[in-house]
Every structure is written in C-alpha cells, then in structure tokens.
Amino acid sequence: MKLCTTVQEMRQERAKLGTVGFVPTMGFLHEGHLSLVRRAREENEAVVVSLFVNPIQFGSPDDLANYPRAVERDIALLQKEGVACVFTPDAAEFYPDGFATQVDVGGVAQELEGPSRPGHFAGVATVLTKFFNIVQPQRAYFGQKDAQQCAVVQRFVQDLNIPVEITTLPTWREANGLAGSSRNSRLTEEERSRAPVLHQALCRARDLARGGERRRMVLEEAIRDVLVKAGLTEIDYVTVVNPETFQTEETVGETALALLAVKLGAVRLIDNMPLF
Numbered sequence: 001m002k003l004c005t006t007v008q009e010m011r012q013e014r015a016k017l018g019t020v021g022f023v024p025t026m027g028f029l030h031e032g033h034l035s036l037v038r039r040a041r042e043e044n045e046a047v048v049v050s051l052f053v054n055p056i057q058f059g060s061p062d063d064l065a066n067y068p069r070a071v072e073r074d075i076a077l078l079q080k081e082g083v084a085c086v087f088t089p090d091a092a093e094f095y096p097d098g099f100a101t102q103v104d105v106g107g108v109a110q111e112l113e114g115p116s117r118p119g120h121f122a123g124v125a126t127v128l129t130k131f132f133n134i135v136q137p138q139r140a141y142f143g144q145k146d147a148q149q150c151a152v153v154q155r156f157v158q159d160l161n162i163p164v165e166i167t168t169l170p171t172w173r174e175a176n177g178l179a180g181s182s183r184n185s186r187l188t189e190e191e192r193s194r195a196p197v198l199h200q201a202l203c204r205a206r207d208l209a210r211g212g213e214r215r216r217m218v219l220e221e222a223i224r225d226v227l228v229k230a231g232l233t234e235i236d237y238v239t240v241v242n243p244e245t246f247q248t249e250e251t252v253g254e255t256a257l258a259l260l261a262v263k264l265g266a267v268r269l270i271d272n273m274p275l276f
C-alpha cells in the first residue's frame with residue numbers, strides 16, 4: 001500500500017492504477033468507512049482512500065481542533081483491507097496562500113445542514129472537486145449516514161460534468177442502532193448510552209409512516225417526542241423531506257426521508273432514515 005502526502009505523489013501513483021474506486025474520509029475510521037472501502041474493492045481494480053480533516057468545511061475552529069484523529073491506526077486498518085493507496089494531503093499544500101476558489105452548490109445544499117453550518121457544503125464540494133481532479137476515480141463511494149451530503153455530491157458532479165460515478169451505501173449501525181460516526185468517540189460513557197435514542201426516534205416515525213400516517217407534522221412531532229422524553233432537548237432540526245429536493249411537503253410521499261441533528265453534550269450528531 002502506497003502512502004501519498006503530496007499532490008504530485010498522488011498523481012504519479014494514480015497513473016499506475018487501473019480503474020479506481022475512491023473513498024474520501026476524514027479518518028478515525030470505523031466499520032461504516034470500511035463498508036465503503038470493501039464495496040470499492042469489489043467494483044474496481046484499485047482503491048484509493050483519503051484521510052483528510054478538511055479545514056474549510058468546519059465553521060468553528062474548536063470543532064476542527066477537537067475532531068478525532070488516529071492516522072497510524074487508520075493506515076493499518078486500510079492496509080488490511082487491501083487498499084492500493086492512502087492519500088493524506090497536507091492542508092498547507094491543498095490550500096496555499098492565495099487559494100480563492102470555491103464550489104458553491106445551490107438547491108439541496110441550501111437546506112438543513114446548509115443554514116445550520118454555513119460554508120460547510122461549499123467546503124465539502126471544493127475539497128471533493130480537488131480530490132476528483134487529482135485521483136481521477138471511475139467511482140466514488142459515500143455513506144447514506146450523510147444523506148444530504150450525498151445529494152449535494154450528486155448535484156455538483158452532474159452540474160460540473162465530473163466523470164465519476166457516485167455510489168451511496170447504507171448507514172452502518174452499532175447493534176444498539178447508533179449510527180457509526182467518528183464523532184461518537186467524543187461522547188462520554190453516559191452520553192453514549194443515551195445516543196441510540198436518535199435511531200429509536202427515527203424508527204418511531206418509520207413505524208407510524210408504515211402504519212399509514214402521512215402528515216409530516218405528526219411524524220416530526222413523534223420524533224421530537226421520543227428525543228425530548230429521553231432528555232435530548234438540544235435539537236437543531238427534526239424533519240421529514242422529499243429526498244430529491246430536501247424540501248418539506250405537508251403530506252409525505254413514498255420516498256420520504258426523516259432526518260435529525262441533535263446535540264448531545266459537546267457533540268452534534270446527525271442521523272436519518274428512509275420512512276418506507
């Protein structure tokens with residue numbers, strides 16, 4: 001397995017590989033990330049994984065500083081998965097003095113996480129555009145865990161004619177339902193024991209929807225109710241949207257997606273679930 005830290009090294013390595021499946025990550029890998037790597041291996045001659053805590057997608061310097069990191073451990077995990085190349089770019093090379101371009105996505109990027117985290121999706125779209133240009137993968141793999149991010153990526157890849165096929169894979173969850181996230185490592189033991197309630201709240205809405213409930217407000221209220229009863233009151237948003245547009249509709253359709261963002265102590269967690 002090759003380790004590349006500069007853009008030049010990465011370009012040279014890429015030229016030696018056949019079809020490439022690319023898995024962009026911010027590291028501190030868990031089973032969710034590895035599920036993407038395994039699919040990428042099945043479908044491509046070589047897999048490239050990036051480990052990069054992208055500074056321009058963070059709104060708060062504290063959030064960036066506190067983001068968990070374990071590069072050596074991540075590299076060992078990826079070696080076991082048969083990855084061809086790990087790219088750990090240097091932020092100073094990626095964003096040198098004078099860097100002045102950003103990929104600003106409209107539409108789906110303007111909802112939910114958009115206003116909650118100003119600049120976040122522009123940071124994501126910009127770094128991914130750089131990665132796609134450097135790694136030139138045939139396919140790139142993303143997790144449904146970040147459903148809105150997946151929609152944003154699909155949008156700008158299509159809009160900018162970037163020749164990469166985007167695949168979205170299901171959310172990996174712990175046995176208790178908690179969605180795998182690098183940020184889970186920042187929860188205290190007590191918070192971690194309460195965190196599965198996010199999934200339980202989404203399941204409640206799914207059960208209601210499958211039982212025939214179509215009123216968005218009722219479904220959202222049911223989610224909030226489960227959260228609040230469990231003492232999770234720092235709710236950023238709870239919503240049920242059309243997953244094509246990320247807009248709400250008063251009566252939900254057959255493709256409805258429930259999403260939430262909740263703060264548990266110092267950690268902001270997101271999760272989502274298709275209702276049907």
Ligand code: AMP
Pocket residue numbers: 024025026027031032033035036141142143144145146169170171172173179180181182
């Ligand atoms: P991150 O390192 O959090 O930026 O995530 C890198 C990629 O892994 C993104 O495409 C995420 O959506 C995906 N991912 C994160 N958590 C999970 C999970 N629990 N299940 C599946 N994919 C995930």
